[in-house]
Amino acid sequence: MCSRIGSIRLIHCRCPKCFSVPARKRVRKRTPALSLLSLPEEVLLCVLQCLSAEDLLSVRAVHSQLRDIVDNHASVWARVTFRDTWPSPNTLWLFERAAEKGNFEAAVKLGIAYLYNEGPLLSDEGRADVCGRKASHFFSLAESLRPPIADPFIWVFIRPPWSPTGSCCKAVVFDRLKAECDNNRGPLLHCLARVLQLFDENERHSDAVSMLEESSQAGCLQSSYLLWEHNRKAAMADPGRYLQCVRTLRDYAGKGCWEAQLSLAKVCSSGNPLGLEAKACSDLVAQLFSSSYPTSRHCPQGILRRGIKDTMRYILVDWLVEVTTMKDFSSLTLHVTVGCVDRYLALRSVPKARLQLLGIACMVVCTRYISKEILTIREAVWLTDNTYKYEDLVRMMGEVVSVLEGKIRSPTLLDYGEVLLSLLPLERRTTCLYSYICELSLLYSALATPPPAKLACAALLLTRALHHYGNNTH
Known part of the structure; x- marks a missing residue:
């Protein structure tokens, strides 16, 4: 190949060193960027359901497609969490929307907020009537959303004592629930009957029995059992x-x-009214004990993982024992309270400064569920040396009930102990020792892991060994 520059003729070499054809530039195809919108809708819904209410609103504002998904799927609102969030004038619409879409936590917190007028800013004029109507609606909604494993629970918040002045929000809630219990009839009638049973008037007791009968006919198993006891x-x-x-x-x-x-x-261990063989009776009792499950499968590892040390829990339970003794509550109240504390700590982390608040809130709820004499909110605040305010305790009660999904009462060490003591009766002093060992076990988080039935058997064996009982066991 040659070329001419003026009068000079140049000869170009075609060797690879001197001559090369320019290579084509390779255009790299960019990998499409993955985003939240590129996920399948089923996966995206699972992600959105794990968000808190505040984060859900932030995601909703990012893109119109996300807004449509959030607005058009009730499951997102039903699963959104309101952790450490309480209804206020600015967030009422958010709580109400979630509750109407099937969110249990939102319904519980709204019911408690309106009942105690803690959060919504309402004027004093007609406050009891307005709050009562709102609270009854959301309590009824919460009862319908309650998991099947939990017993009806909203009666705990409207039980007596009622205010003698006549403007009692609890009484308004009771009357509204009584007038509107066509939907979810069985559990609501059960709750109303439990409230009437706590009054002293015989007339109200007869009304309670009638409500339990209607509730039982509507399919409420708990009402059927209460009728059996009656x-x-x-x-x-x-x-x-x-x-x-x-x-x-x-x-x-x-x-x-x-x-x-x-x-x-208990019936089979104290006799044989069904006419069964001895082995059949023992198998029935053994089946009950073998079906026992731990109070919380995450204790104590879950508690320790959330920053609550054994010493901190020990101090809290020891203080709860003092409160129980001071107020003359039953040992069952103490056991149920500690069980609620452990189950809550296994699911939610609590700052050290609010651990006492959690304990006293659980005791307020449990005394209302178990005892006729309750621990009032103002008295509970006083017992903490006014470390917390009235509204702090009300809000923690809402947190506890919503996290535990309304399941306040569960089988305890004492429940299985009663069955064992009917099988193997003890002397009075030995029975007192057994009760002491059972309460002593509450102090140690490691003993929250075994099932309560297994722990009851171990406590009984230790008691018999300490008092030198014979080796003959049934």
Whole structure:
């Protein structure tokens, strides 16, 4: 190849060193960037359901497609969390929207907020009536959203004592629930009956029995068991009626009512009213104990992982024992309270400064569920030496009930202990030692791991060994 520059002729070499054809530039295809919108809708819904309410609103404002998904899927609102968030004038619409879409936590917190007028800013004029109507609506909604494993619970918040002045929000809630219990009839009638049972008037007791009968006919298993307890004493005088009564109890136990299962085990351990063989009775009791499960599968590892040390929990439980002794509450109240504390700590982290608030809030809720004499909110605040305010305790009660999904009462060490003591009766002083060992076990988080039935057996064996009982066991 040659070329000419003026009069000079140049010859170009074609060797690879001197001559090369320019290579084509390779255009790299960019990998499309992955974003939240590129996920399948099913996966995206799972992600959105794990967000808090505040984060969900932030994501909703990012893109119109995300806004449409959030607005058009009720499951997102039903699963959104309101952790450490309380209804206020600015967030009421958010709580109400989530509650109407099926969010249990939002419904519980709204019901408590309106009942105690803690959060919504309402004027004093007609406050009890307005708050009562709102609270009854959201309590009814919370009861309908309650998981099947939990017993009806909203009666805990509207139980007496009521204000004698006449403008009592609890009374308004009771009347509204009574007038509007067509939907979810069984659990609501059960709650109303539990409230009436706590009054002293005989007329209200008869109304409570009537409500329990209606609730039982509507399919509420807990009401059926309460009716069985009510009719048990009258049936014991007649052997035929008592046999039918025990058969009914066996049916309730077979349907999964744990209280009926415990009662049936006590009946079979103290006698044989069903005419079963001895082995069949022992197998029935053994089945009850083998079906026991830990109070919280995450204790104590879950508690320690969330920054609560054994020493901190020990101090809290020791203080709760002092409160129980001071107020003369039952040992069962203490056991249920500590169980609620452990279950909450296994699911949520609590700052060290609010650990005492959690403990006293659990005790306020549990005394309302178990005892006739309750621990009032103002008295509970005083017991903490006014470390916390009234509104702090109200909000923590809402947190506890919502995190535990309304399941306040569960089988405890004492419940299984009663069955064991009916099988192996002890002297009075030995029974007191057994109760002391049971309460002593509450102080140690490591003993929250075994199932309560297994722990009850261990406590009984230790008690018998300390008091040198014989080796003959059934």
